[in-house]
Amino acid sequence: MKAEIITIGDEILIGQIVDTNSAYISSALNKIGVSIYQITSIQDDESHILEAFAAAQSRADLVIVTGGLGPTKDDITKHTICKYFNDELVFNQGVLDHVAHLFKEYIKKPMLDANKTQAMVPSKAEVLVNEFGTAPGMWIENDNTIFVSMPGVPYEMKGLMENEVLPRLQKQFKLPYILHKTFLTYGMGESAIAERIERFENELPAEIKLAYLPSLGRVRLRLSTSGLYKEVVEVAMQEQADKLLPFIDDIFVGYESDGEFEQVVAGLFVEKGKTLAIAESCTGGQMVERFTAHSGASQFLKGSLVTYATQSKVDILGVDPGVIKEHSVVSAQVAEQMAVNARKLYKSDIGISTTGNAGPLKGDSDAEVGTVYIGIATENGVTAHHFMMGNHRERVIGKAVNKALELLKEELLSK
Structure with a gap:
């Protein structure tokens, strides 16, 4: 399964905020066997959103969209979704009850009319309950592509991913097992390491890829592979890890999975x-x-x-x-x-x-x-x-x- 992530918001494009949502979503999807094909950030502009939706649907099985679901006039994602899917907004009592509950129990203020508009959702969408906010998530299936729209607030998006999106994907699809093993090295530059492990890299099986991830004073070496059977993938990965370690034993400080x-x-x-x-x-x-x-x-x-x-x-x-x-x-x-x-x-x-x-x-x-x-x-x-x-x-x-x-x-x- 290939996925594309679309983040909507002018604040991302002008550098006012950093798009941490895409990093989290891509990591979470990768862990359950979904490959990320592309990540795109776009304006709060209807024509731009429609264009991005069409392009993503042409190449991905899953399109994850974040942003533009607030109660204010500049949040246009729901209306644009309706236009793209030839749909209309309909009232959802469950969403309104949830919003009312949040205002009563946590916000402690009267609910405004603008907040009530959160209960208007596309008729073709399956509502995903947003436990931590007023904007619901939405799941729409169209021509073998799944569109999931979520709010851009990071903790709300993460809640929806963990409680709704990831479980649904794992239940609905048989996904491959993707495995990464990242080696942390210190004290040697990328080019020097590449020269040192050239023979190992040349002998790597085609199904296992090696990536160099350099940063200040350190280089991470990531081996990646995938397959339908977890046990087979893990055995193949361990075999290559055992071959790599003797080449880098003096600069190896641990695996990324062990922590920073x-x-x-x-x-x-x-x-x-x-x-x-x-x-x-x-x-x-x-x-x-x-x-x-x-x-x-x-x-x-x-x-x-x-x-x-x-x-x-x-x-x-x-x-x-x-x-x-x-x-x-x-x-x-x-x-x-x-x-x-x-x-x-x-x-x-x-x-x-x-x-x-x-x-x-x-x-x-x-x-x-x-x-x-x-x-x-x-x-x-x-x-x-x-x-x-x-x-x-x-x-x-x-x-x-x-x-x-x-x-x-x-x-x-x-x-």
């Missing part, structure tokens, strides 16, 4: 019974954010400081101002003192620090933009690592955080 790299590092802290303190400057708190974005960080993370200004390094972390004057705030010596003092302050097993020039200005140091020092302090002493991370601010910060995580992993595995 920071979760791998967090797991090592818990496993080793070690604790961590963080002192950040150029990374501005992004290292600690990576850890605390996941539950369980309190098991190993004692605390963190963002001593962004030079004086705060002196006043709060206790960095020697004479060292800053002699070596610059962006230096190995300052990184070492930050790591040591953070470790002492929080009474942790490991202290880690970042100081650098992310750019575009040099700030309080003459060090070149892209210069980063990362300090690591343990009971055995302290070391500082020097890196040049390029000249793009976001890239410098992202690479610095990833490198810090990589160094923590190495430290934890060295014992």
Whole structure:
């Protein structure tokens, strides 16, 4: 089964919001064996919507539409659906009762006439109950193509997908089993990895595809395949995974299914019974954010400081101002003192620090933009690592955080 996703809304096209709906929908559909053929974002314009519907129906078995289902005049999706399917809006008592319930129990305000229009739905549509909002989802089958229209509010759309759309698709169709296995690697670029695993890639069976997914300081390698029988697909995938691993064993840090790299590092802290303190400057708190974005960080993370200004390094972390004057705030010596003092302050097993020039200005140091020092302090002493991370601010910060995580992993595995 091939699907196409259409997101409707001028706010997407002008960059006012990011289209996270398509990412979620494509992932959810892929997990149940539906392949995504195309994703399209279009204006709140009738002719544009009609054109997109016709194009999608010509090439997809399933068309998922989000957006344009609100009670205001600029929400035109329902009317356009009626025009496309030569249909008309009819009153649905069940939808009105649901809207009235939401206003009474949760919104605690009188229902406006505009909200009552949500109960008008295309006569050919099967209504999908939107547990979290007033706009119902709609399921329409036409000439062997299924159209599903849902509101654009992400949590409402997700509720409809999980409670209505995915169960219906799985019940109505025999879908193939799609399997992805994604390897997380750190410390080597895409082209270098490609050269290293060239023989493996050349020998891959035709039914298994390899994709390179590079980002700051890391490359994900994704193997993908599909088939009617889960057991056969999993055996074939494992055979290729076992062949790939020896090529990348020194840069392999885990599978994406095990979580993000920071979760791998967090797991090592818990496993080793070690604790961590963080002192950040150029990374501005992004290292600690990576850890605390996941539950369980309190098991190993004692605390963190963002001593962004030079004086705060002196006043709060206790960095020697004479060292800053002699070596610059962006230096190995300052990184070492930050790591040591953070470790002492929080009474942790490991202290880690970042100081650098992310750019575009040099700030309080003459060090070149892209210069980063990362300090690591343990009971055995302290070391500082020097890196040049390029000249793009976001890239410098992202690479610095990833490198810090990589160094923590190495430290934890060295014992």
